Amino acid sequence: MRIGVVADTHCPEFLERLPAELPRVLAGVDLILHAGDVGGPGGEETIAELARIAPVEAVRGDHDRGLDLPASRVVEVAGRRIGLVHGNRARVIEEPATFVGTVSLGHLWPTVGIRAWLLRRFPDADVVVYGHTHAADVRRLGKTLVFNPGAVYQVTPEEARARLENRPGWFEWSWLQVMRRRRRWPTPTVGLLEVRDRGITASILPL
Numbered sequence: 001m002r003i004g005v006v007a008d009t010h011c012p013e014f015l016e017r018l019p020a021e022l023p024r025v026l027a028g029v030d031l032i033l034h035a036g037d038v039g040g041p042g043g044e045e046t047i048a049e050l051a052r053i054a055p056v057e058a059v060r061g062d063h064d065r066g067l068d069l070p071a072s073r074v075v076e077v078a079g080r081r082i083g084l085v086h087g088n089r090a091r092v093i094e095e096p097a098t099f100v101g102t103v104s105l106g107h108l109w110p111t112v113g114i115r116a117w118l119l120r121r122f123p124d125a126d127v128v129v130y131g132h133t134h135a136a137d138v139r140r141l142g143k144t145l146v147f148n149p150g151a152v153y154q155v156t157p158e159e160a161r162a163r164l165e166n167r168p169g170w171f172e173w174s175w176l177q178v179m180r181r182r183r184r185w186p187t188p189t190v191g192l193l194e195v196r197d198r199g200i201t202a203s204i205l206p207l
Contacts, residue, residue, distance in 0.1 A: 035059060
């Protein structure tokens with residue numbers, strides 16, 4: 001069984017439409033998991049568009065206020081348990097991490113303790129899928145595969161300038177002022193889980 005994994009589409013919040021390459025990259029999957037930050041108001045259409053490729057199971061991210069989605073869920077596929085959550089934690093953790101990521105121009109973005117937190121949240125899962133960090137991650141911890149597919153939406157200098165024109169609040173304004181001067185820009189990606197009798201493998205697919 002092949003499972004497409006996406007996170008942080010932010011469509012239509014920041015992206016007007018999903019990337020044209022996405023249906024091609026996910027063609028033939030049996031299921032799509034969305035790890036949150038679908039796109040806020042209007043995100044239902046994003047889920048509907050993904051559902052034209054394959055059935056979708058999704059969770060709510062911190063940008064998905066108003067979307068009728070659970071904060072987390074366990075999806076059972078071919079006898080395997082997959083925990084699905086966005087990955088945002090308490091503000092006392094998130095805000096210092098955002099500050100460090102901002103002042104380092106994205107070179108350092110602390111995720112201290114996130115994998116242990118995920119394992120505690122889904123102690124019986126074969127796979128835990130999360131998003132939020134906009135950074136791909138594939139790691140096996142004991143019997144559990146921890147998987148972040150990266151993000152469909154990544155901030156670019158052009159995108160930062162466009163968002164600044166919308167007069168965001170002071171926190172977002174400050175973050176975008178710094179981010180538009182970054183020297184390293186992550187590539188938009190999605191993921192693929194392949195469930196076989198002998199185990200589960202994960203791969204990252206660029207868009």
